[in-house]
Amino acid sequence: MRRSLLLCILTLFAACSGSDGTGGAGAGGAAATCGNGVVDEGEACDDGNTDVTDACAANCQVARCGDGITRQDLTPLDEGYEACDDGNNVDQDACVSTCQGAVCGDGIVRMDRSEGQPGFEACDDANDDDTDLCTAACLRPPCAVDRDCPPSLWCRNERCNEDPPDAPQCGQDSDCEEGFSCREGLCIPLDSDGDGIADARDNCPGFSNANQTDTDGDGAGDDCDPNPARPDYRAPGLQRRPPQGGAMQGTGYRVRGRLRALDAKGPTNDRYKLKGGFRAP
Numbered sequence: 346m347r348r349s350l351l352l353c354i355l356t357l358f359a360a361c362s363g364s365d366g367t368g369g370a371g372a373g374g375a376a377a378t379c380g381n382g383v384v385d386e387g388e389a390c391d392d393g394n395t396d397v398t399d400a401c402a403a404n405c406q407v408a409r410c411g412d413g414i415t416r417q418d419l420t421p422l423d424e425g426y427e428a429c430d431d432g433n434n435v436d437q438d439a440c441v442s443t444c445q446g447a448v449c450g451d452g453i454v455r456m457d458r459s460e461g462q463p464g465f466e467a468c469d470d471a472n473d474d475d476t477d478l479c480t481a482a483c484l485r486p487p488c489a490v491d492r493d494c495p496p497s498l499w500c501r502n503e504r505c506n507e508d509p510p511d512a513p514q515c516g517q518d519s520d521c522e523e524g525f526s527c528r529e530g531l532c533i534p535l536d537s538d539g540d541g542i543a544d545a546r547d548n549c550p551g552f553s554n555a556n557q558t559d560t561d562g563d564g565a566g567d568d569c570d571p572n573p574a575r576p577d578y579r580a581p582g583l584q585r586r587p588p589q590g591g592a593m594q595g596t597g598y599r600v601r602g603r604l605r606a607l608d609a610k611g612p613t614n615d616r617y618k619l620k621g622g623f624r625a626p
Contacts, residue, residue, distance in 0.1 A: 379405040400425075410444035439464065449483035467504070478505075491546040492564075495557075499546075 378385050382393030390401035397403045398417035413432030429440035437456035452471035458464045468479035485505040488494050494505035512531040521532035524545040534543030540553040549566035558567045567573035
């Protein structure tokens with residue numbers, strides 16, 4: 346009886362000693378063997394080192410974009426290369442969700458920079474065309490007045506901006522700036538032709554042309570340009586626009602310079618080239 350009891354006690358002691366974490370597969374077993382070069386239970390990988398910047402992290406999990414650790418074992422030409430890894434999936438910061446650094450021209454507008462800070466983007470249309478709504482530097486086009494901007498933008502701080510101007514309060518038209526009228530107590534831009542584009546920026550203020558098409562790029566819309574396919578002469582310093590936004594006319598302007606015949610016939614065919622320009626009266 347005593348012998349049987351002793352045998353049971355010894356058997357129970359041996360069973361307990363196998364689960365104390367020193368020789369069995371206890372909870373700490375897998376963690377204790379990460380880094381031994383053998384993929385144990387609970388490990389996705391094990392490359393036998395503690396380098397956190399390679400394909401297998403120090404916790405024996407496969408490196409992935411978004412884990413907050415930038416891989417250093419690949420070149421930019423390798424699949425899986427990471428230029429950065431900020432641990433989030435936000436595209437509008439310095440590191441996009443594909444773990445590549447944000448750059449002007451990637452088609453994503455950064456939102457983590459204020460105007461004047463390095464890396465600030467007002468727009469990003471993924472091209473390097475300086476003549477469209479977004480320049481190659483990811484800024485709105487420069488301007489002096491609203492008319493210099495596309496119909497959807499306004500000139501603010503010498504840059505075309507999406508924010509419309511604040512409407513000043515008024516009691517009568519004389520309280521408003523030129524090009525504005527007083528309506529319901531606010532100065533509202535004049536729109537003589539009712540095309541939804543204020544006169545101050547309409548390339549044909551006397552003709553309804555919501556599309557603002559200007560084929561020859563001379564500032565006069567096709568709908569009011571007698572020569573829509575050919576730029577009209579315009580003096581660089583001229584402040585006054587042609588009537589109705591149309592092409593330059595002789596009335597109210599004086600020609601400065603001289604006319605030179607385009608061919609030997611000269612006066613017989615009335616074809617001349619202007620050398621000089623127009624001057625406002």
